[in-house]
Amino acid sequence: MAFSAQTPDILGERQSGQDVRTQNVVACQAVANIVKSSLGPVGLDKMLVDDIGDVTITNDGATILKMLEVEHPAAKVLVELAELQDKEVGDGTTSVVIVAAELLKRANDLVRNKIHPTSIISGFRLAMREACKYVDEKLAVKVDKLGKDSLVNCAKTSMSSKLIADDSDFFANLVVDAVQSVKMTNARGEVKYPIKGINILKAHGKSARDSYLLNGYALNTGRAAQGMPVRVSPAKIACLDFNLQKTKMQLGVQVVVTDPRELEKIRQREADMTKERIEKILKAGANVVLTTKGIDDMALKYFVEAGAIAVRRVRKEDMRHIAKATGATMVSTFADMEGDETYDSSFIGHADEVVEERISDDDVVLIKGTKTTSVVSLILRGANDYMLDEMDRALHDALSIVKRTLESNTVVAGGGAVEAALSVYLEYLATTLGSREQLAIAEFAESLLIIPKVLAVNAAKDATELVAKLRAYHHTAQTKADKKHLSSMGLDLSKGTIRNNLEAGVIEPAMSKVKILQFATEAAITILRIDDMIKLVKDESQGEE
Template sequence: MEGPLSVFGDRTTGEAIRSQNIMAAASIANIVKSSLGPVGLDKMLVDDIGDVTITNDGATILKLLEVEHPAAKVLCELAELQDKEVGDGTTSVVIIAAELLKNADELVKQKIHPTSVISGYRLACKNSDFFSNMVVDAVLAVKYTDSRGQPRYPVNSVNVLKAHGRSQIESMLISGYALNCVVGSQGMPKRIVNAKIACLDFSLQKTKMKLGVQVVITDPEKLDQIRQRESDITKERIQKILATGANVILTTGGIDDMCLKYFVEAGAMAVRRVLKRDLKRIAKASGATILSTLANLEGEETFEATMLGQAEEVVQERICDDELILIKKIGLDLINGKPRDNKQAGVFEPTIVKVKSLKFATEAAITILRIDDLIKLHPESKDDKRGGYEDAVHSGALDD
């Protein structure tokens, strides 16, 4: 009976090999990323005999590098394939593939199976033409000019909201901000034009005495007065907010039924349980001030109209099974950073360069991501290499 098959080499499996492959791909991307674009820098490469090559072409750089890691070699071959197929975009395709692998590694660490990530990448690549324009429009929507006159693109300000019930092709770009929330009461308006937004980081609920406070009451009527005063304090807070003209109230905390009644009577829209992250973005875009309390340093509670944000429209819409709050057409400063018409400027770039880059980078990332086992065989010894005529002489096969 024969024994089990033996593999004479070093074997690496599981998460370890996946991390090694992604690190190798990231290292290759870090080498060429500074040469990307019109302001990219050149690389000087010197081979073993002293020949000097200065270039910023990704395919040439990777061709001259002595790469040993197998995953890194995949990206080198990827750049060579892009160069043969299109002739341009060799640096971009390597950087895109490395970023896809980095994002896949984060998803795998969150216990998402690699095959699920691969399916998502293939689906995204299939719909890349649809989403590419949407991504560009989303980034341009958050563009602003800093104090030095430089355009900035805060990508983290783009909110990606998921809703069940429709396909990816039915995704939409909102000219504003979307919240996965609903109004606090059905009696509130679902659409407000020329909205004035109050951003609050506290709950609007009936005021109660804090823990540890003891009140000794000898007259039962005094107890009713205390309860009435608690209700009056809450009512005064809401009246101060509404008196400034606020008609949209966003709060990270809760809103009890008594407070909702006052907002319904005033015809205002109140939204509770807004995420702190969303509230900060809305306040920044609309010019509102986030308040954690109405009390000033003297302990007096005030609310001024300068603390409100402005928006052209706030509307609640039902998308699939959920209802969303959409804050549309928030104004941004694009005076010193407007996008130009590249056709009029004479700047052209073939579509096939981007299409091929996305497809090749996705397939390369999928190829590396599917690997969960690496076997590196030991080199053969000199005794194992002896063969042919020499083996025949030693065995006596030529004596016949």
């Protein structure tokens, strides 16, 4: 009896072996090529138009990749990788994607040359561990008492590739002041800088240099009624998460009324319920009421009479931050265990004052001098929405970087210095190993050079020559004991030369580099492991039923 070809009966296409690898690598290269030209101080911006025609102009790797709706499964790994880097470090999203794609490309070449993926993976893992160790021991510079200068330099390095690079001195100082003003010590005695407590408000008009730092949390909504006071001090803040409107009957509740006078009573009772709620809040001592839902006009008059500020339709996110900063508790219902409605004065948060100010054309409610943690707001001014959005993203990156620098206290030189040093070191390391991993580590070392190469290409400089010079410097630094200081040589992209980037003030937190190496290697390994892809076809027969 003849055996038919032994293929399992799979409803779908199956690709295996080299086909899948090549396809994955090509997909990842495609994603990396999109963000490649936006890397570095002279990187270019991308304009993304989404399906409803909204335009985003950005230079931020994570934003670009989030907006591309990537179909290919392997390329999706890279998009998630950029998001992870954005969450963990906040900056370096572009570099991570480029390094991961380059590692894959090199690994694919090795597999073609009959080296088993497992040996490549173990080689990459080894190289990554060694690289991280080398960064921590040899390249990282401890900045014990971080002076403001080094923080400002970190922020400037992070902003150098963004739209606000021209005003980076101004913005870097803003960012450093903002991060230092939210400093807090948690229960375990660790010093933390919760950058979530920095609220960024965008207001049209004036120029970017007119942005400023406000001490207090700015809410982008005005008071609910004109009769309310413009400032309240000291403020006792109630945070609510429900409607202060006339309480209507629940849907589906039927009331049969025999006497028309009863109807009037029902209406009156509905109005009174809201009134009682408001009186409970005011009795607890609140003179500022924030709610995420609405307050209707009838209810507003009680607040006006009591001389309290009420703000309606506050964003949930803002509400959470305010509750945390003032020590208030967000209340979503007044019902207590007994079934009555109560509002306890312990739910109220405290602040020195709450004022309403005008910023450009909008009324803004500012909460100043909050009790538990300090909050600040950055008011950004700019010509148009695209610019403001891009400034917002740039500042988010810079804030995260300053926070990481303050928490980890170690910095490394930027501008391709770390990558070049690691490449030279790993190449030397590879030659000392007599095992299979040698080739994989050598390729890992090669692929790290992609960062200085792309930086030079984006700056319209001769990449080959610059990278060769850079490597020569780092080789000298690692072989000759008296030339140790050369290990922070990096590219100067405005002049197209090589300089000592630590002295030039181009620095980044060491943790950012270590994370880039770890995440990129993990992602490359994840994709390299795949050797079989089965795409299931939708079953038509089920759809017809």
